Amino acid sequence: MLPLFVLVLRIMIPNKIFEQSIRRYFECISPYMDDDSVSEIMINGPDDIWIEVSGKLKKTDAKFANADDLMGGVKNIAQFVGKTLNELNPRMDARLPDGSRVHVVLPPCARNGVSVAIRRFGEFDLTLEKLMDYGSINQTAAEFIKICVQMERNIIVAGGTGSGKTSLLNCVSLQISEDDRIVVIEDSSELQLQQPHTLMLETRGPDAKGRGEVGIRDLFHSAMRLRPDRIVIGEIRGGEALTLLQAMTSGHGGTMSTCHATYPDDTLRRLETMSMMSDIEMPLRALRSQVASAIQVVIQTSRFNDGSRKITHICEVLDLSENGEYQIYPLFQFRNRGNNKETGKIMGEHIAVGNLPTFLPAIRERGLHIDEKWFEPPPDYNG
Ligand SMILES: Nc1ncnc2c1ncn2[C@@H]1O[C@H](COP(=O)(O)OP(=O)(O)OP(=O)(O)O)[C@@H](O)[C@H]1O
Ligand SMILES: [Mg+2]
Missing domain, CATH: 3.30.450.90 (Beta-Lactamase)
Incomplete structure (x- = not known):
């Protein structure tokens, strides 16, 4: 003792x-x-x-x-x-x-x-339940996110600066099973996973003589050799995007990270551009097809003019179209009804847009609870 x-x-x-x-x-x-x-x-x-x-x-x-x-x-x-x-x-x-x-x-x-x-991370005991209380997400969308994590979908949380990406990634990663060995890679440690078997890796800058730098990509290589069940990366900012895509398509399911982008298709293009920053050259079509098959779910968050943060889109990513375009398959979105004239608060609601998840049969096979009603749009929804 x-x-x-x-x-x-x-x-x-x-x-x-x-x-x-x-x-x-x-x-x-x-x-x-x-x-x-x-x-x-x-x-x-x-x-x-x-x-x-x-x-x-x-x-x-x-x-x-x-x-x-x-x-x-x-x-x-x-x-x-x-x-x-x-x-x-x-x-x-x-x-x-x-x-x-x-x-x-x-x-x-x-x-x-x-x-x-x-x-400051005073609020860092944020959970999906608290996000519901804040009106950042609704219950069905939150349930769907939990299912995505259980189904080991590869998830990107995207948004602008200060839009709540890291906080949301933390909430999403809290859904990972306690049985999994999780390797977390960050530039500067912010995520606070609670699972007992979590390994935290942090990058290191060069010393005064420019030596000893350890970047996200280096840690990613280590992570893959550390027998992870899950890899969580704080943020993708550069050429490590390609390493991430390759890991996601080579059996490291359930990997999650954040990326700075405003709309779901913008997110995929950002990942594509960042992958080009790596030293490996790849034809554009091949790269796009890798982005499309690696990223399965995009959760988009946004900071609104009243200071609130809300999840604005939850989408799946389908295979590339025949002419090589990304295909976003929306499931949930936030319907913005503008600011309340008296309080200034953003009004609106989270809605489903009428698409069923493509992996619904697999969810059922796994025996997870899911209800098709969650995905029904409100009667006044017109696309
Ligand atoms: N849903 C939310 N509701 C209210 N406040 C939130 C919400 N999500 C995050 N915040 C707060 O917003 C601030 C920014 O959050 P966070 O660091 O997660 O954003 P970020 O998008 O990762 O920022 P950066 O682009 O700087 O990395 C934090 O103070 C956090 O506590
Ligand atoms: Mg962040």
Whole structure:
């Protein structure tokens, strides 16, 4: 028992020191770091600090005493997380002990002075059930997502910046069975899977001499050799897209990730373009056909002008059409009825569009509960 206690103390104490020293440097924003209603803190130089509350941006009166204090603070974070932040490496991704995600850009790249965005994850106990309470999804669509995970569909969660992709991927990945061995790959650890057999891998930037970089693609190769039942990748941003597609089509079913794109067909084209960034060349038609057969379900999320996040589309991806076009097969969507004139809130509802899942027979064969009624559109739906 004692050695375990000592080990826990060893792990805890550096974090405690880290937290205290951050508090000291970032005292002026400390109240926001403790406020669960604040989802993001944005520092645009020492005296221009904004926060996001309930999806809306607000300027604060907080200020750093001077530019050096702010610089000292971000250098302190860099030191604790073992990253290099200087003129040659003026950008940094990091994670604070409370799980917040930090991105820093130094001048002269950042013209306002040291610029920092701190994404807080106060709400990171989000679940599909909570998303229903928030009106981000309805019950039948949520049930369908659970089935997609159980049926080991390859899923991409897509959306714009801050649209809730990572949060949604977390909710989706929470549906993975506890019996599965899950390998999670991220640039900067944000996902919080609860399953007991989860292996978390994190990329690493190069050192000051440009050595030792370990990218998503490297970790992906490792993941495939670590006997995964499931691979979850935080976000696809570049040439690793091709590795992902190849894994998805070569028996690693039930793989999931996120991608920055606004509409489902845009998502497929983004994956195609990112795959071209890899060093392997492939004819466009072959690449497209790989995208179409690898990605089975696209869940699209969006941030609306009232600050809410909603799932706007759930679609299947069919094989390429004869003339080589992507074919999206929509199942659910959000019908936007505009903003309420008094509250400003987005009105509307999630609806089915009248298509049955293509893999319905397989779902039935597996004995999972599914009702064709979930997929019936409302009587006034006209396509
Ligand atoms: N359904 C939701 N309802 C309300 N708030 C949400 C919802 N989903 C996410 N959020 C909040 O929105 C913010 C952005 O979420 P998240 O980090 O998941 O977005 P993202 O699309 O992954 O962002 P990025 O593009 O920066 O990676 C977080 O503060 C999160 O708590
Ligand atoms: Mg994200």
